[in-house]
Amino acid sequence: MTTNLETRAADFRAYVKKMTSYNQALAVLHWDKATQAPRKGMDARSEIIGVLAGEQFKLATSKEMEAFLAELGEPSALEALDEITRHSVLECKKEFDRNKQIPAAKYQEFVVLTSQAETVWEEARANNDFSMFQPYLEKIVNFQLEFIEYWGHDGKNKYNTLLDLYEPGMTVDQLDPIFATLREKTVKLVKAIADSPNKPDTSFLHKNFPIAEQEAFSRYILEKIGYDFKAGRMDRSAHPFCTTFNPGDVRITTRYAENDFNSALFSCIHEAGHAMYEQNINPELLFTPLCDGTSMGIHESQSRFWENMIGRSLPFWNHFFADLQKAFPAQFAGVTAEDLYRAINSVTPSFIRTEADELTYNLHVMIRYEIEKGLINQTIQVADLPQIWNEKMKEYLGIEPPTDTLGVLQDVHWSGGSFGYFPTYSLGNVYAAEFAHVMKSELSGFEDLVANGDFAPIRAWLKENIHQYGKMKSPRELVQAITGEGTNATYLMDYLEKKYTDIYKL
Template identity: 40%
Template sequence: MDPRASYDELIRRSREWSTLSSCSALLSWDEQTMMPPSGSSFRSEQLGLLAGLEHDRAADPRVGELLAIVEGSDLVADPESPEAVNVRELRRSFDRKTKLPRSLVEELARVTSRAQHEWVAARKARDFGRFLPWLGRVLSLKRQEADCVGAPSGDPYDALLDEYEPGATASQLSRLFDALRADLVPLVEAIAGATDRPDPAVLKGTFPVDRQKILGELVASSIGFDFDRGRLDTSAHPFCSGIAPGDCRITTRYRPDDFEESFFGVLHEVGHGLYEQGLDPDRFGTPMGASVSLGIHESQSRLWENLVGRGRPFWTHWFPIARRLFRDPLGHAEFDAFHRAINRVEPSLIRTQADEVTYNLHIIIRFDLERALLSGDLPPADLPSAWDERYRHDLGVVPPDASSGCLQDVHWSAGLIGYFPTYTLGNLYAAQLFDRATATLGDLDQSLSRGDALPLLHWLRDHIHRHARRHCPALLIQRATGSPPDPSPLVRSLRERYGPVYRL
C-alpha cells in the first residue's frame, strides 16, 4: 500500500479517536461543574463506554499495519517533520494501548468516575474511611495497568509516570528533587528566621465574588486568553480542559474572604489554557496538535501564576485596578505592603494554597507516598498517619482532619498515579523558560509594567507551544533554554525574589 495513503488513513483514525476523547472531556467538565449529584452513576457508564470505544479504535490491529507501512518510508525521513512526529508518537501510543485490555480501560473509567464523587463526599465529611475502599480499588487497577504496560527499569511507577512525562523515570526525578531540596532547605530556614516579615493584614476583608470574577476575566484576557475560544467557570477543584479547537475551559473557586485563592488560581489555569489555545487547531487529533507532557503544561501555568503574577512589574499595572475594584480592603493599601503580602512564605496544609518557596515540599511528599502506595509498602489504611507524619517532619504542620490532609487532592481518586511529580518539574521548567525569555526579550519587566504580556506569550508560542510533541520534554527545554532540566534557575529565582521580601 502507498505510504501516503496509509499515512492519511492513520491521521483520519487518530482524529476519530481524538474526537471520542473530546466527548469524554466534555462529559468530565460537566461532571465537575454542572451535573447534579444523582447523575454520577450513569455518568460513569457513559465515560466507561466512550473509553472503551476510544481504546478499541486506538488499539485496532489495522493501526499497527498502517504504521508498519509508513515507518521507514520517505515520509518520515526528516525526524522533526510533522509526519515523522505523528508516526513516532502514534506508534508509542499504539504500543501502550495494545498492552491494555479493553475491560481494564473501561473498569478504570467507571471506577475513577465513581471514586471522584466519593472523594468529594468524603472530603466534605472529613471521613477518610468513606474513601478508603475506592482508593484501594483505584490502586489495584493502576497496578494492573503498570503490569500490562511494563517499564524498561522494572519499576511499575515508571510505567505510569511515562504517560504524563514521556522519558522520565522515578530515579531521575529523585535526583532532581534531592538537588532541589538541598538548595531549598537553607532558603526556607533563612526565611523562617527573618524578623522583618510581610503583614497579611493588608489582604484581610471582604472581596465580593462578582468583582473577583471581573478582575480574573480582565487579567485572563489581557495576557492572551481568548474568551471566544474558551470560558471560565466554578468547580470544587480548579482545572483546565482543552476539549477541542475553539473550546478550552478553565475553572476556579471563590471565597469572599480570600482574594488570593481565586486570583492566582485563575492565572494558573489561564497558563494551561494559553498552551491549549497555542496549539495548531488544524492539527487537532494528531500528536502535532497536542501538548507534549504534563510537566511542560505545568511550566506554563506556574510561569504565569508565579514568575509573572507575583512580580512587581505585573502589579505595577494591576494594583491600581485591584484597588478600585476592592475599595474597602485595598483602598488605602500601600503597594509595597501588598506585594510583600502576596509573596509571604509560611508552611501550609493545603497544596493549592502553598507559597512558592515551600510548594515543592508538598509535591515531594506526594511523590514518595504514592510510590509507596503503588508498591504496596504503604497500606492504603495507613495513608492518613503516614501523611500526617511527613507534614509534621517536612513542613512543621499537622492536618486537623483528612479533609485538609490526604483527602485534599482529586488526583488519586481520578487514578492519576505519577501525575504529582510533574508539578515540580513544571516549576523547574518555568524558571528556566522565564530566565531565558527575560534575557532574550530584554524589556520584559517594562512590558509587564505597562500591562503588556504579549511579548512573553509570543516567545512561549514560538519556543514551546508550536512544537507540540516534536521533542520529548527534556529536549524541548534544552532547545528553548540552552540547558537540560536543572533546578538551579528556580532556586536562584526564589532567592532573588524572596530575599528582598524578607530583607535577607
C-alpha cells in the same frame, strides 16, 4: 513516497481525525457537566460519556489502527512521511501499545474500581476515616503494580513506568537529585522566613470582595495578559480547570471566595497560562493526536509561569495596582503595590497543597512523590500512610495535620489511580524557572515589559519556543532546545531565594 503509502497516510489521517473528534466531543460533554448541566440530567450524561469514551477507545485500539501502525510505523515508511503524520503515527503507536498490553477485562475492572474509589474517598475525607479508603487504595496500588508488569519497566525503578505516563522520559534517577536540592534549600528558606521579623500584613486580602467585581477584575487581567476570549470562555465550576476542544476554543473555569482575594484571581491567571499554551498550538496540528501540550510538567510550567513569575511579581502589580484600587477602593485603601506584592507572596506552612504558597508548595509535592515511590517499590504499606504522611509534614513543613482529612486524604488523585502525576507539579515550577531564565536573557528589559503591561513579546517568545509545537517535541527535546541543558532546579531555587530574601528582608 509511493502512491500506496500516500493513500494509506491519507486514510490514517482521516481515521485519526475521527478519533480526535470523539475526544473533542467528550471534552465538551465533560465541560458542560462541570459548569452547566442541571442536576437531574447528570446520570444520563455520565452514560453517554461512557458510550462515547468506549467508542473512542475502540478506535484507538482497533485492528484497523493496528494495521495502520504496522504499515506506517515501518522505519522506511516513517522516514517517507511528512513530519506531522510521522509524529502522529508515533504518538498513536505509543497509546496503542500501552492500551493493548492490558487485557480489556482487567482494565474494565480497574475503571469500575476507581469509579467506586472516588466516591468512597469523598466519604472517607468527609468523615476523616482513612480506614474506609484503605482497602480501595490497596487494590489500586496493586493494579498499578500489575499494569507496570504488563507495560514493562526499565529495570531500574518500576515507578519510572508511571512517571513516563505524565512526563515522557522522566525517571527517578533524574528526579531524586532535583527534588533533593529543592527540598534541602526550601526547608532552609522556609525556616529562615519563619524566623524573620519582617512578616507581610495580609489582613486586607481577607476583606469582602463581591464576587461580580472579582470576576470583572479577573476578566480584565486575563484580557490584558493575552488570554483570547474569542477563542475561549471563563465560567464557574467546583474546582478550577482548563479544557481544550480545539485551539480556537480553550475554556477555563474558576470559583470565587468572597473573603479571599488570593483565591480566584491567581487561579484564573494559572488556568489562563494553561489555556494560552493550547490557544497557540500550530493550527495544522488540529485533528491529530499532537494538538495538545507535550507533557503535564511542561503544561504546568506555563500555568506557574503566568501565575507566579508574572502574576505574583512586583513589576506586574506596579503596573496593575492603580486598576486594582479602582476596582476595590475601600478594600485597598492605604495599601501600596509593594504591600500587595508582599501579602500575596506570604509564606506560611499549611496543610492543604492546593492552598499552599509558591515556596512551600514543592514540599507538599515531594511528600507525595516519596510516598508513591515507596508504594510502587513496595517499601511502604498503604496502612502506614497516615503516619508516614504526618511525619513527613512535620519534617519538611514543621506542622502536623490534626486530621487525615487535612492530611493524607486531601487529594483526589490516588482514588482515580493517578500515580506519577504529582511530581509534574513541581517539575512545572522547575521548568518555568529555566524557561524564564533564558527568556530574560533573550528579551531585553523583561521586567520593564511586565511593568508596562506589554505582554506581547513574552507571549510571542512562549509561542515560538514552546506553544506552537504541541506534542511535536518531547518535553526533553523542548527543554534541551531552549536551555541547552537538562532539567535543573538551580534556576528555581535562585529565583525563590532572591524573591523571598527580598520580601522577608532575610
